[in-house]
Amino acid sequence: MNLAASLDHPIFKRIGAVADRLNLKTYVVGGYVRDLLLKRPSKDIDFVCVGSGIGLAQEVARTLGPDVHVAIFKNFGTAQVRFENLELEFVGARKESYRSDSRKPIVEDGTLDDDQKRRDFTMNALAISLNHEDFGELIDPFGGQEDMRKKMIRTPLDPAITFSDDPLRMMRAVRFAAQLGYDIEADTFQALSTQAGRLKIVSQERITDELNKIIASPTPSYGFKLLFHSGLLVQFFPELVALHGVEYVGNRAHKDNFFHTLQVLDNVAKESNDLWLRWAAILHDIAKPATKRYDKDHGWTFHGHEDRGARMTPGIFKRLKLPMNEHMLFVQNLVRLHLRPIPLAKEVTDSAVRRLLFDAGDAIDALMTLCRADITSKNLEKVNRFLKNFDLVEQKIAEVEQKDHIRNFQPPVTGDQIMVMFNLPPGRIIGDIKEQIKEAILEGEIRNDKEEAMALLLKIAAEKGLVRTDDAVREQPNP
Template sequence: MNLTPSLEHPIFKIVGTVADQLGVDAYVVGGYVRDLILERKDKPFKDIDFVCVGSGIELATAVAKALNPSMRVNVFKNFGTAQLHHDGLDLEFVGARKESYNRESRKPIVEDGTLGDDQRRRDFTMNALAICVNEKRFGELIDPFNGIADMKKKMIRTPLDPAITFSDDPLRMMRAVRFANQLNYDIDPDTFAGISSQAERIKIVSHERITDELNKIIACPVPSYGFKLLFHSGMLQRFFPELVALHGVEYVGNKAHKDNFFHTLQVLDNVAKMSDDLWLRWAAILHDIAKPATKRFDKVHGWTFHGHEERGARMVPGIFRKMKLPMDERMLFVQKLVRLHLRPIPLVKEVTDSAVRRLLFEAGEATDALMKLCRADITSKNNDKVNRFLKNFDLVEQKMAEVEEKDRIRNFQPPVSGNEIMEMFQIPASRIIGDIKEEIKEAILEGVIKNDREEALALLMKIAKEKGLTQ
C-alpha cells in the first residue's frame, strides 16, 4: 500500500530529502499514521513522530537547519530523541531502537535497532505502522503485524505475545482499554487474556499515569465501556477499589438493593450525553461512593444508605489525593455535587420558595451541574417512572429560575457586612457579629425579608435593639 496522496504537508518531503542527504532511512510512525488511516476528523493532525535507522538527534538537527537555521531543537540525549516545532506541528525524531525491561520498572534498557525492532516494541499492531518518507520509497506503508487488517476488524491486538508486551510496560493495558473506548473497538481475546493475567502489574505504574489514561476514558462518549473493561480485566480493583466496592447485590429474604456499580456507570453515561465537563463526570462516578459504608437493612424500610451523600463528600478529598487529581476548586466542585446530589429530589414532591432558596444558596454556581447530575441519576428501567421524574424536575428548575430572578440567591452576598455591623454599633469582632449575619441570612432564605439592603438594614436595627446594642 502506498499513502503518498495522504502525505500532503511539505514537512514529509523535507524530512525525506534531509534523510536522503544523511544516508538514513526515515519513517512516519505511531499515532499519526493510525489516525491518518482512520481519517479521524475529531483529532487534528498536530503531533508527528519520525523514526530513522540512525541518529534521530542528527536528523532533527539537519531538518531544523533546512527549515530555518535559527530554529531551536530540543534535544533529550538520555532518550536519544529530539523535538522541534514548525508550522503548528510538534515533530519528534528518534533513532530506531529495541528495548528490554527490568520487571520492577517501566523504564526500558534501550539499544540501537532496526525498523523491525522498533515496530516490535510498539504497544499495538495499529500503532506499529510506518510510512517511508525517503524519495525512492515515499509513501510506502510498512505493516509487519497486519495492523491494517486489525483496524478493519476494529480490533486491538499486540504485535508480540501480550503477556510480554504488558509485563514490560503495564501502562499499555490502560492504553488498550482507552483506545478500545475511544475508537469503539474490541480487544482481541488473547490480548485481553494477557491484560487479565498481568493486571497486578498495574501497581508499578504511577497514579499520575494511570489517572491520565483514566481521564481520557472518562472523556469518551460512552465511558462505561472502558470502565467495564477495566473491571472485568481486574485492573480497576487494583487502583480504584472504592468504586469496585459498589459492585454486587445483597439479598435478605426476597429484598435486594440494586447493583450500585452498574448504576454508577449508567449515571456516568447519562451525564456524558449532557456534558463534556470532566469534573461533572467525576461527580457522577463518586456520587454513591459511600453506599457500601452506609448500607443497612431493617425490616421496615429494607435496604437503606442513610447519609451516604455526606460521607461520600468526606471521601472525595482522599480519593482525589490518592488518584493525583487536582486538590483545588475542581475537587471542591465534585465534593459539593456529591454532598448535594439528593437535595433536589424532595423538591419534586413539594416545591417551596424557601427550599429552593436554600438549594440555590448552597449549590451556587454549581446549580446547573447539580441538576444535570440529578437527572442522570434517574436510571429506572420503568420508562414511565423516569419520564415522570424528569417532568417534575422541569417544574423544579422552572421554580428555581423564578426564585433566582426574584431573590438573586445563587451568588448570595450578605447585604450587610460584618465590618459595617462593627462600625455601626462600635463593637469589636466577636461571635455576636456572626450570629447577626446568620439571622439576616436565615430571614432572607426563609422569605421573611427580600435579598435587599434596605430590608436587611431594617432587620439589623431590630436585632440590634433586641440584643441591647442600641439605646
C-alpha cells in the same frame, strides 16, 4: 499500499529531503499513521530514523528557519521540534528489553523492524516511508490495517510480554477501546487479567492520565467495564469496585450500585463533556457500601451516603493524584448535594429552592444535570414522571434566582459594616447577626436587598441592646 497522496503537508517532503541528504532511512510512525487511516486530525507527529534521531531533528530545524528551536532529551534519545502548529518528535530506531521490577527499558540501537516490534498495538506499529525512493509506502508487518478494519486492539507480539514489559499499555488498551469503540482481541484481553498486578510499578499520575481519557470517551462505561472485568480497576480504585454486587434478605434486594454508577456516568456523558461533572457521577454513590443497612420495615437503606461520600472525595482525589483544588471542591459539593433536588420534585417551595441555590452556587446547573442522570429506573413511566418534575424544579430555580439573586450569595450587609455601625470588636455576635439576616433572606422574610437587610439589622440590634448614635455607638445592657 502507498499513502503519498495523504501526506499532503509539505513538512513530510521537507523531512524526507533532509533524510535523503543525511542518508537516513526515515519514517513517520505510530499514532499519526493510525489517525491518518482513521481520518482523524492530529498535530503530533512521530518520526523514526535508522540512525540518530537527534541529529535528524537538528538538521530539520536548521532547514526550517533560524527561529525553530530543538528540544533535546538525551536520556531518551529523542528530540522535539515545534513548527507552525505541529509538534514533531524524532527518535532513532531502537530495541528494548526490560527487567521484571521496572518499566524503564534497556535501550539499544535497532532497525525499523525492532522499533515496530516494541510498539504497544498493531495499529500503532504502522510506518510510512519518507525517503524519495519509496515516499508514502506503508509498512505494516503485524496486520494493523486489518485489525483496524475489524475494530480490534491487538499487540504485535505476545501480549503477556508486551504488558509485563510496560504495564501502562494495559490502561492504554482500554483507553483506545473506549475512545474508538474497538474490541480487545481475546488473547490480549486475557493478558490484561494475568498481568494486572504489574500495574503497581506504574506511577499513579500516568494511570490517572489514562483513566481521565477513558472517562472523557463517548461512552465511558465501556472502558470501566473492561477495567473491571480484567481486574485492572481494583488495582487502583477499590472503592468503585466495592459498589459491585447485589445482596438479598429474603426476596428483597438492592440494585447493583456499580452498574448504576456507570449508567449515571453515561447519562452525564450524553449531556456534558465536563470531566469533573463526570467524576461527580462516578463518586456520587461511592459511600453506599459503607452506609448500607437493612431494615425490615424499609428494606435496604443508604442513609447519609451523600455526606459520607463527600468526606471520602478528598482522600480519593489525593490517592489518585487528581488536583486538590477547585475541581475537587466542585466534585465534593455535587456528591454532597446530589440528593437535595429529589424532594423538590415532589414539593417545590421558594425557601427550599433558595437554600439549594445558596449551597450549589454556580454548580446548580451541573447539579441538576447529575440529578437527571441519576434516574436510571427500568420503569420508563417512573423516569418520565421524575424528569417532568425536575422540569418544574428547574423552572422554579430560574424564577427564584431572577427574583432573589441567591446564586453566589453575598451578604447585603458585611461584618465590617456591622462592627463600624455599632463600634463592636470582631466576635461571635457579628456572625450571629449575619446568620440571622441570611436566614431571613433564605426564608423569604426579606428580599436579598441592602435596604431591607439594613432595616432588619437595626431591628436585631435593638433586640440585642445595641444602640447606634451619630457620633458614637455603645452596647447597652438589657433592662
